[in-house]
Amino acid sequence: MESYVTELGQLTTSAISDALDVLGYNGGIKNFRIYSCDKRIIGPVFTVEFADSSEPAKAADYIEEVDPGTVVMITNNNREDCTVWGDLLSLYAKNKGITGTIVYGCFRDIEEIKNIDYPIYSTGLYMKSGKNRVKLKSIQEPIVIEGTKINPDDFVVVDTSGLLHIPKELIDKVIPLAQEIEVVENRIRIDIASGKEIRDSRETHDYNQFALRM
Template sequence: MSASHYPGSEAFKGIPTACISDALDTFGINGGLEGLKALGPGMALAGPAYTLQYEPVPEGETAQAGEFIDEVPEGHVVVIANGGRQYCTVWGDLLTHAAKIRGLRGTVIDGCCRDATAILQTGYPLFSLGSYMKSGKNRVRLAARQVPVTISSTVVCPGDIVAADDSGVIVIPKDVAEQAYRRVKEIEAMEERILLDLQNGMPMKEARIKHRYNQYALRVNV
């Protein structure tokens, strides 16, 4: 099969995260951000990561809300590493409106958002561990931006491609994005051939063998 042209992060828009995961498995790359879910059904995003690292505020100190939104380039996905904290939030409705105005593609939070109803009304794609009403002011603070961050054992670097849908959130390392995209196209074509054979009455086991379905699986050392 000839190699597909890779047009950049936009190429992953609309591709199911399950297919991307299968492609990354063939390179031995995890990429999944466990536990993060869409704030509402049907949300999806794909774009380069703009990373933010948060940390707790020491007892007795104060800290204002993180100021970063004005610096995020258009077309990027905000990735906030808040250490899985769910006792306070780092995103709300005002940031959502600012992000939409700036043309951002969505936000991914290892933690919680608030103003869930207002965010849902905007249709802005947001993925997090959940929602909670407590502000992050004086509880957590922005420690660094555009640095590698770790979310559920997966390292996310600035510029890595983030994709998300109802099945979850996955990160494609930028240095393998082109190869991953080509593998995704191979997998999509393979699954289309299997579906066609199923519709023509072929048993699943036979169709999978015929089209080498298990070739596209996690690479393991044996």
């Protein structure tokens, strides 16, 4: 897992996205943004799902089961009226070495979380607690976000460009392909800096081979 994270961290989100396109998998998940800091979030995911609750429900206890180097990926079904993550969980996660958190829904305590430099990617902010509004439905089970099925230990790459999901069964194909794409693009950058026409450079380095593989 650690070697995958290191290799993904050396690649641009665009190159990884292009590699996924070549392999016939979209991977992009819309409607998220980084709120707390600009750190990239890269790693295997620990999945968490919440469900609506009409009965009293305590705060969910699962964070102790998340391994260091893992990304907590939560779906609260994009609810806008309550939160499922805040400053206490962020502080615990940071101290444990958890990489970051992705919330399909809302979180709170943004200023406190900014102060500890913990990365959160979410679809919204709101202050109302999830207690007595939602309950923990599952951990480490498949979840669906914006039509994308995410399994435990799949990979995500998140930065200011967006959120990418990489199924674990594709990771060994995605990384070398993205590396190949970056090599070609870096050669084109060198050509552009030297004054060469971009169309000529693309032809020289067979840039469109990647689009034509799709």
